[in-house]
Amino acid sequence: MALDMYAEEIVSHYEHPHNAGVMADASASFHNYNASCGDDVTMYLKIEKRKVVEAKFKGVGCAISMASASMLTDFVKGKSLKEIEGMNVRTIIGIIGIDPGPARLKCATLALRTLKEAVFVYEHKEADKDTKSL
Amino acid sequence: MEKEPKAGIDVERIRQDFPILGTTMNGKPLVYLDNAATSQKPKRVIDAISEYYTSYNANIHRGIYAIAVEATDAYVDSKAKLAKLINAKGMQEIVYTRNTTEAINLVALSWGNANIKRGDHILITQMEHHSNLVPWMLLARRKNAVLDYVRLDESNTKLDMQSLKEQLEKDPKIMAVTHVSNVLGTINDVKRMTKEAHAHGAVVLVDGAQSAPHMPIDVQDIGCDFFALSAHKMLGPTGIGALYGRYDMLDRMDPLFSGGDMIKSVTFDDVTWNDLPWKFEAGTPDIAGGIGFGAAIDYLNGIGMERIRAHEKKITKYALERLEEVKHLKTYGPGKDEMDSRGGVIAFAIDKVHPHDVSQIFDSEGIAIRAGHHCAMPLVTQLLGESAVSRMSFYLYNRMQEADKAVQAIELVKKTFGVG
Numbered sequence: 379m380a381l382d383m384y385a386e387e388i389v390s391h392y393e394h395p396h397n398a399g400v401m402a403d404a405s406a407s408f409h410n411y412n413a414s415c416g417d418d419v420t421m422y423l424k425i426e427k428r429k430v431v432e433a434k435f436k437g438v439g440c441a442i443s444m445a446s447a448s449m450l451t452d453f454v455k456g457k458s459l460k461e462i463e464g465m466n467v468r469t470i471i472g473i474i475g476i477d478p479g480p481a482r483l484k485c486a487t488l489a490l491r492t493l494k495e496a497v498f499v500y501e502h503k504e505a506d507k508d509t510k511s512l
Numbered sequence: 513m514e515k516e517p518k519a520g521i522d523v524e525r526i527r528q529d530f531p532i533l534g535t536t537m538n539g540k541p542l543v544y545l546d547n548a549a550t551s552q553k554p555k556r557v558i559d560a561i562s563e564y565y566t567s568y569n570a571n572i573h574r575g576i577y578a579i580a581v582e583a584t585d586a587y588v589d590s591k592a593k594l595a596k597l598i599n600a601k602g603m604q605e606i607v608y609t610r611n612t613t614e615a616i617n618l619v620a621l622s623w624g625n626a627n628i629k630r631g632d633h634i635l636i637t638q639m640e641h642h643s644n645l646v647p648w649m650l651l652a653r654r655k656n657a658v659l660d661y662v663r664l665d666e667s668n669t670k671l672d673m674q675s676l677k678e679q680l681e682k683d684p685k686i687m688a689v690t691h692v693s694n695v696l697g698t699i700n701d702v703k704r705m706t707k708e709a710h711a712h713g714a715v716v717l718v719d720g721a722q723s724a725p726h727m728p729i730d731v732q733d734i735g736c737d738f739f740a741l742s743a744h745k746m747l748g749p750t751g752i753g754a755l756y757g758r759y760d761m762l763d764r765m766d767p768l769f770s771g772g773d774m775i776k777s778v779t780f781d782d783v784t785w786n787d788l789p790w791k792f793e794a795g796t797p798d799i800a801g802g803i804g805f806g807a808a809i810d811y812l813n814g815i816g817m818e819r820i821r822a823h824e825k826k827i828t829k830y831a832l833e834r835l836e837e838v839k840h841l842k843t844y845g846p847g848k849d850e851m852d853s854r855g856g857v858i859a860f861a862i863d864k865v866h867p868h869d870v871s872q873i874f875d876s877e878g879i880a881i882r883a884g885h886h887c888a889m890p891l892v893t894q895l896l897g898e899s900a901v902s903r904m905s906f907y908l909y910n911r912m913q914e915a916d917k918a919v920q921a922i923e924l925v926k927k928t929f930g931v932g
Contacts, residue, residue, distance in 0.1 A: 383872060384928045393864075393930070415868050415884050416899035438899055440866035441929070485868065 383476050384441065391445035396452050401434040406500035410492035412484050417443040421451075421493045425500065428459045435489065442474075442482050447489035449473050454493065462497050465490060514852055517818045520826075526815065526909050529554040533909060540878025543914045548694050548722060548857050548905035549882050550744045553808075557747060560807035561800045572799055573773060573790075587799050590806030591789070597809050597817075598720075598739065599730040600756050604788040607755045607762070608797055612721040613643035615740035615755035616688070618792065619717055620647035622768045623761070627715075628685055630656040635684035635714065637662040637671055637700075638895060639693045642887040644719040644740075648688060660684065668895055669846045670698055670853065671705075680708060686715045691723035695888045695896075695903065696845035697828070697857035699723070706735045715761070721745060725812075725907070726855055727821040737761050743801065748808035752801030755792075762788050769794040820908045824856035827906050831858055831915035838922055840864075840932045844896060856906035859886070862922060865929045867902040873928060877921045879914075 401407070401422035411418040417439030424432035433451040437444060453473050454462060470490045471477065478486040527533045530552045535542050544552060570580040572587050591603035600606060609615040624647075628634065634648050638661050652659040660682060663675040671689075680687075687709040692699050706716045717738040723729060724739075725746035731739045738761065742753040757765075767774055767785060771794040776784040785791040812820070832848035835841060840863040846854040862870060867883035874881050881904045885892040892898055904918055926932055 384869070389929060416893075417868075418899065440868035442869070444866075482868070482872065 383478065383482070385476055388441055388445040388474065388476060391448040392441040395435075395444060395448040397434045397448065398436065399434055400436050401432065404434075406496040408492050408496035408499060410488060410495060412439070412443070412488055415440065415485070417485055417488050419443065419447050419488055419492050421447070421489060421496050423454075423493070423496055423500070425459065430454050430457050430459075430462070433493075439488070440482075440485050442478055442485040443488045446470060446474050446486050450489045450493060459497055459501065462494065465494070514821070514825075515818060517816065517822050519819070521815055521819045521823050521908060523823070523909060523911055527911075529556065529811075530909055531555055531558070537878045537880065538876055543877075543879040543917050545904040545906065545910065545914065545918060546880045546882050547725075547907040547910075548745070548886075548903065550750065551725060551747050551907055552909065553749070553804075554747055554811050556811055557749065557804050557807045561749060561804040564800050564803045571796055583799060583803075586806065587797070587802040590802045590809070593806050593809040593813075594754055595756075597729070597813065598724065598741075598756060599732050601732070601759065605756055605759055605762065607757065607789045607792040608802060609740075609753045609755055610751060610798075611744070611753035612719060612740045612742045613647075613753075615738075615753055616644055616717065616719065617647045618755055618768050619688075619738050619740075619757075620651045622765045623715070624648075624651040624686070625654070626766065628652075628655045628657050632657040633660055633679075633682045633684040634658070635660050635662065635679050635682075635687040635709070637689050638664050639671065639696060639698065639700075639891055640688070640690055640888065641694050641719065641721070642889070643721070644688050644690055644717075645890070657685075658682075662689070664891075664895060668844070669696060671700055676705060676708065680712045680714070683712050684709070684714045686717065688717040688719065690719040690721075692726070692855040692857070693845070693888075693891075694722050694857060695859050695886050695891055695901070697855045697859070698845055699727075699853045699855055701853075702736065703734045710735065722855060722857070726817075726824055728817040731756050743805040743808060746808060747811055748805040749801050752798045752805050759788065762792070767791050767794065771795050773797075815908060823908055824906050825851050825854075827910055827912055827915055828854065828856045828858065830912055831904070831906070831918065834915060834919045835860065835922075838919060840926065841922060844901065857903060858905070859901045859903045860922075861898055861901050862925055862929075863931055865925055865931060867900040869929070870902045870922075870925050873925045874918070874921045877917070877924065879917060879921050881918070 404422035405425040406423045409420040419437030422434045435447040568579040568582040570583045572584040591606045595603045663672045665672040716736045718736045720741040724741040739756040744750040774794040844859040871883035
């Protein structure tokens with residue numbers, strides 16, 4: 379069962395991640411990590427008209443956490459902030475296409491949790507802007 | 513040089529005493545190589561705990577009825593057994609705690625709060641487990657004291673004895689050092705270190721979590737003031753550990769917890785502490801744990817600590833030799849030619865593969881190893897420069913073939929990730 383976890387696509391995304399690197403002019407970003415295992419990721423988003431136009435990530439970690447970040451950045455391009463807010467554990471499992479099991483769930487969900495935090499912070503900043511312009 | 517025992521141990525006979533070693537994990541026979549985290553339990557220990565609950569469960573001390581006396585005797589006996597195992601002068605010097613961590617915290621809180629003042633130096637080393645690091649960091653913060661570290665040498669395998677000398681020039685009030693590193697496997701010369709620290713007036717605590725289970729221990733020969741250990745790493749149950757403290761040290765210390773059992777007399781205005789070691793054990797203790805620990809010590813004595821150490825040396829040397837042949841793999845700690853200063857712990861890293869993925873693939877082969885920073889984050893991240901490492905660790909019931917299985921699993925990891 380465990381070897382299924384290392385499907386070709388997961389290993390391929392781990393070795394050749396998509397959208398890897400820092401985004402200097404990101405509209406939203408967030409850094410997060412799994413303290414017990416050392417997975418560490420920062421997610422970057424460029425947002426226009428409440429839609430993600432670009433997504434990148436930078437991080438170190440296991441194959442599951444890094445492949446998940448790579449696939450997630452592909453997936454969210456073109457998605458609305460509302461769609462991202464609606465994403466959950468089931469969504470990310472659907473995206474990565476494997477069942478990580480309980481021991482690796484936090485690896486699989488790290489990128490999504492971090493992405494949602496980035497959007498949350500962004501929304502609050504935006505709300506703050508609105509208040510200031512009143 | 514260590515003494516070599518006359519005869520080796522019969523691993524196959526020993527394995528029959530451990531019910532879990534006959535089980536499977538993910539459909540494969542369990543290969544348990546995570547002994548530095550916790551050991552497995554022989555049936556004798558499991559039975560001793562079960563027997564206490566089944567036939568003589570009663571609270572200890574002051575019970576006048578037969579089963580209370582029986583329970584008290586069994587609990588107190590276990591302390592006498594531990595005292596003998598580590599050559600303490602008597603069971604008065606053995607305080608039971610929940611684990612090594614609590615034993616070290618007891619010293620940092622009780623002794624530390626009473627003896628550390630602003631500007632004092634506290635000395636530890638760069639290879640400490642968090643349990644022998646964070647309590648001292650917090651003590652230093654509480655008291656505005658200074659926490660210093662003995663550095664590792666350039667090879668990152670051993671403590672730098674020159675650095676020890678330099679740090680001791682600051683006349684630290686206490687030095688706390690691990691006997692065996694849970695990451696590097698390094699066996700520190702704690703006898704020599706204690707002697708040097710005592711010459712500078714420092715009190716010495718030795719963290720024996722990774723040594724007491726695996727080699728003969730003589731606290732009087734080491735000369736340390738405190739020695740901490742956990743039962744669950746030495747065939748005993750979880751939930752019980754011990755602090756050895758030299759009698760005069762413990763006698764001068766105030767209790768950390770207070771309540772029942774730890775007093776001799778109480779008036780509405782005053783209290784007199786109970787005799788050692790009971791002064792430090794407030795409330796009903798882990799009676800079943802103590803009894804189980806006693807059974808574990810009996811078992812270890814039956815095999816012999818020298819023979820256990822010799823077996824682990826043999827299997828660790830063999831594993832290091834096998835691992836040397838593996839490309840794209842790095843091991844940490846003293847090498848195969850320095851086995852006198854190396855315990856049965858091997859931390860390793862495979863190029864480009866995260867330790868969690870290594871551990872996962874080992875799991876699919878029925879092999880239990882550990883991945884992470886092993887509660888020694890500064891050592892792993894700042895000195896070894898890894899976010900995490902994998903670790904296999906051996907004990908008396910591990911077969912030589914299990915080291916081979918680990919090497920096969922490493923090859924499977926490399927194949928899965930296309931390494932090499």
